[in-house]
Amino acid sequence: MSRKIFVSAKEVADRAGVSRSAVSRTFTPGASVSEETRRRVIEAAEALGYHVNHLARGLMRNESGIVCLIVSELDTPYRASLIRALTGQLQSASKIAMLINTDRSDDSVDQALRQAISYRADASIILSGMPDRSITDLCLKSGQRLVLINRDEDREGALMINLNDRDAARRSFIALLRAGCRNFAFANSEAMTPSLMAREEGFRAAGREHGLEVTVERFGSTTYQSGAVLAQRLLTREKRPDAIFCVNDLLACGLMDAARHQFNLVVPSELCVVGFDDIEQASWSSYNLTTFAQPVDRIAAEAVAWLDQVTPVQMNSRRLDADLIWRGSVRGG
């Protein structure tokens, strides 16, 4: 197993009969090289299988082209689809994604972040639910650009992408009202992240405006399992809700399953349900869930476009709309 696998610019230069700088310039957009030289360099590079060493380049240029994706619970449907969109678009912009998994609570997170910094990542995109401020601090302090998705945190110098959660919640209320529902409930987790709370507050506010009471129940994390528990709690009330807005689809699926299989309720005639995220499962015929679509492609596009800008605008925030996807879990439509 002989090492020495990579060819260096020197070797390409020798083969092409030019200087090492010429090779470097050939692969640097906008540098001054004659057409003839460029051709010969490219040819030699091709023949030798040369690839610019990004480690060395990053070292010189002081920018690596690496973007960190800081994520927890990345196998959650919404997260996964966002990651898919982000990696795709980053690649199209000639950047590359490093994935940092913040699931484990031990210090491997901290270590991973340190790694990211050690690789001199140009930016970090945070889609972790974990509201650990020290992480964002560290990123900013080490000169990275920062993108916060659905965190509603106020961070100077970062791009903040959020949804119109409050407005979506209001639209959800109106849709349920039009469907003839009268007993409204909101099923939330105890995660209490800003975007989840905005949905809750928006829904409550809409209730207030219409002079209707809204029952709110919170439990556990934002999962299918919590949905089942919330169903238990909400559907055993004396005044059983006939409309439940769930803080996300995963929870909605759990709630619907419990409503059907444990309480024998028929959706939507006896119970209307609205979710949030529009994960793939929402469209499955067992759920056929009316929900709000996270504009993952838009989110990814905004993030990548902002990273591509040369001048880092100081304060920046985008608020995107979530489209209501009408399906069968609400009457009418």
Place this chain on the structure above:
Amino acid sequence: MSRKIFVSAKEVADRAGVSRSAVSRTFTPGASVSEETRRRVIEAAEALGYHVNHLARGLMRNESGIVCLIVSELDTPYRASLIRALTGQLQSASKIAMLINTDRSDDSVDQALRQAISYRADASIILSGMPDRSITDLCLKSGQRLVLINRDEDREGALMINLNDRDAARRSFIALLRAGCRNFAFANSEAMTPSLMAREEGFRAAGREHGLEVTVERFGSTTYQSGAVLAQRLLTREKRPDAIFCVNDLLACGLMDAARHQFNLVVPSELCVVGFDDIEQASWSSYNLTTFAQPVDRIAAEAVAWLDQVTPVQMNSRRLDADLIWRGSVRGG
């Protein structure tokens, strides 16, 4: 916006009153430094917020600590959970994951791969369904270690991790037989990857051994939607199957939903279904699917352990067992 954000070893050395090499050695495990010097260096580093520059280190050592995850359709439940496991364990092993998304068919894939090579990744882990041999060739040629998951490809110098698909298929057949089923079918996609085909062949072989016919139907890609189409094709046959082994859970979910909602069949009394992967949705009460669990943590552990080895064993292959998870989509149990 003044640049110059990072502190270098030189600055730490000055502050600690030692030479730059001392700093370097302090952060190199196994190097010779006195306790006293190390203490002072660490202290200075801490105070200045120093992080070893991995770009530079990688340049010298000729190994970057970067591992590429080459994935397509990464928002698929099984893939996502595998990525979660892999990133987690890589981090614990002080490596870091770069994510390469091979969804787009244009040359952005090629470009991304080139990027990975340019960053001198130490290894690539391929979980892409895409059987593009040129990708694996390129990785190997640029001196990377290679891990192939569920691809059953014979690749010298790579670690191949596969499941006992054939055996699982056989166990599935026996379980269905014991449940009293007599008309067996296998629902496959047209992806025709080795591991999917092994499941099909295993199931067919088991049928042959028991002198029972197995209907095989293949359609589209391995998704929920294909499951619905396959249900249509299989359940309209004159001899309607009462046992269907689906090549994976996603497809099984689609098939079950169609069987129930379009054909009004009751699972498991009129139709038994077995899936593969044990994705989260399989445990949802709407499906309650009997299935085989992909040992994602084992897979990730094997991969990471192999990457940690110093001596690259030439030919290496692991075959892991998939545990049968008994749930309610098969009678008895």
Place this chain on the structure above:
DNA sequence: CTGCTTGTTGCACTCGCTTGCAAAAATAGG
């Protein structure tokens, strides 16, 4: 005190690339 081993330290070179600078070559103007 001398000779020898063991452990630390700093110098200087190296990794592969970018880039300012000045020399060389090509082009234009007269």
Place this chain on the structure above:
DNA sequence: CCTATTTTTGCAAGCGAGTGCAACAAGCAG
């Protein structure tokens, strides 16, 4: 054909680290 201007090119100095080598200090036996 000569000078002035514009490219193009090579030289060499970095970027931030790792490491072989030799110098040096400390510890110990004789």
